[in-house]
Amino acid sequence: MLGIGFEGEAKELESRGGRTTRLRVESGELFASATAWLGGTGTCPEILGLLSGSGAFGRLALARARRSGEVVLVGPESNGATAEAIATMREEGATSILVDGAFGRLTQVAALPGARFFAAMIVDRAGLATAVASMRRLATLAALPLADSRSSAASMKDVASIRPFPAASDRTDEVCHIDGALTAGRVASLSERVELVTVEDFTKIFLEEAALRALRARRRLCVRRSVEFGGFVVALRGLGAREFLEATEGAVDRGLLFPSPYEEGGGFDAA
Numbered sequence: 001m002l003g004i005g006f007e008g009e010a011k012e013l014e015s016r017g018g019r020t021t022r023l024r025v026e027s028g029e030l031f032a033s034a035t036a037w038l039g040g041t042g043t044c045p046e047i048l049g050l051l052s053g054s055g056a057f058g059r060l061a062l063a064r065a066r067r068s069g070e071v072v073l074v075g076p077e078s079n080g081a082t083a084e085a086i087a088t089m090r091e092e093g094a095t096s097i098l099v100d101g102a103f104g105r106l107t108q109v110a111a112l113p114g115a116r117f118f119a120a121m122i123v124d125r126a127g128l129a130t131a132v133a134s135m136r137r138l139a140t141l142a143a144l145p146l147a148d149s150r151s152s153a154a155s156m157k158d159v160a161s162i163r164p165f166p167a168a169s170d171r172t173d174e175v176c177h178i179d180g181a182l183t184a185g186r187v188a189s190l191s192e193r194v195e196l197v198t199v200e201d202f203t204k205i206f207l208e209e210a211a212l213r214a215l216r217a218r219r220r221l222c223v224r225r226s227v228e229f230g231g232f233v234v235a236l237r238g239l240g241a242r243e244f245l246e247a248t249e250g251a252v253d254r255g256l257l258f259p260s261p262y263e264e265g266g267g268f269d270a271a
Contacts, residue, residue: 001023001025001029001030001031001032001073001097001098001099001100002031002032002073002075002076002082002085002086002089002097002098002099002100023070023071023072023073024068024069024070025043025065025068025069025070025071026065026068027043027065027066027067027068028064028065029064029065030048030062030063030064030065030089030092030094031062031063031065031071031073032051032060032061032062032063032073032074032075032076032085033060033061033063033071033072033073033074034057034058034059034060034061034072034074035047035050035058035059035060035061036057036058037057037071037072037074038061038063041069041070041071042067042068042069042070043063043065043066043067043068043069043071044065044066044067045063045064045065045066045071046063046064046065046066047061047062047063048061048062048063048064048088048092049061049062049088050062051076051081051084051085052076052080052081052084053076053077053078053081057074060074060075060076060081062085062088062089062092064092073100075099075100079107079108079110079111082099082108082111082112083111083112086099086111086112097112099115101117103119103120103121103134106202106203107203107204109203109227110200110201110203110204110225110227113225114228115227115228116228116229116230117227117228117229117230118229118230118231118232118233118258119135119138119231119232119233120232120233120234120235120260121134121135121232121233121234121235122234122235122236122237123234123235123236123237123239123244124236124237124238124239125238125239125243128239128243128244128247129247132247132248132251132252133209135232135248135251135252136209136251136252137208137209137212138229139229139251139252139253139256140209140212141202141205141212142202142227142229143229144202144221144222144223145222145223146222146223146224146225146226147196147198147222147223147224174191174193174194174195174196175194175195175196175197175198176190176191176194176196176197176198177198177224178197178198178199178200178204179200180200180204181204181205181206182197182199182204182205182206182207183206183207184206184207184208184211187207187211187215190219194219195219195220196219196220196222197215197219197220197221197222198221198222198223198224199221199222199223199224200223200224200225201223201224201225201226201227202223202227203227205221229256231255231256231257231258232252232256232257232258233258233259233260233261234257234258234259234260235259235260235262235263236259236263241259241268244268245257245268254268
């Protein structure tokens, strides 16, 4: 298991002398934490190695629990260190790696090719409209079509053969491959003749929903590498499942919606 930043309640930790932990691990499981937090967990941790860099809690380490217990996750803050940690865990025999991320920091999703990600959300009635808009945007990004592999090597002038994006018969289309982040500034700088825009993957797109909609209305937007999206895991607060499903109708595919496994009740199917 990995986290980005600190996974624990700081106030709770301070109030109990810094010994409170949050996540249970079983014997044999791997986890990342700060070296300062490895003692006193009862897991008899075996240190597998230190991660590059350090954070507010000092040096970070990967460990294997030799006994069951509870640990605080303190994970790498950069994508490079996240990829390094994942690679080490795989070398140590891990076949499934859970990374606890943040809704506003999705670039970590692309740290491991072949990863699958879920978006966990808490939705209440007051924030329903905002939540639906965020879900619609993320679902749109995750579903962007994959650019034909030949487009990566195509000339800016020779795009008539790029499929599945046939050129108009009466003019020559152009394609623009964006390296790095796709921002509003980069969109504004695009030539009027550009009809196909590709980015490395959807996590490199930093556009608000309105800007994203406007871009796609005028040009084709594709990714050069797809990232599998598992869906939204939603916990409702003061909001019924039926009302939530009605609000998301037409905005998010029903197959992408899953109730929190920690919530009681019949879930979305019962609605």
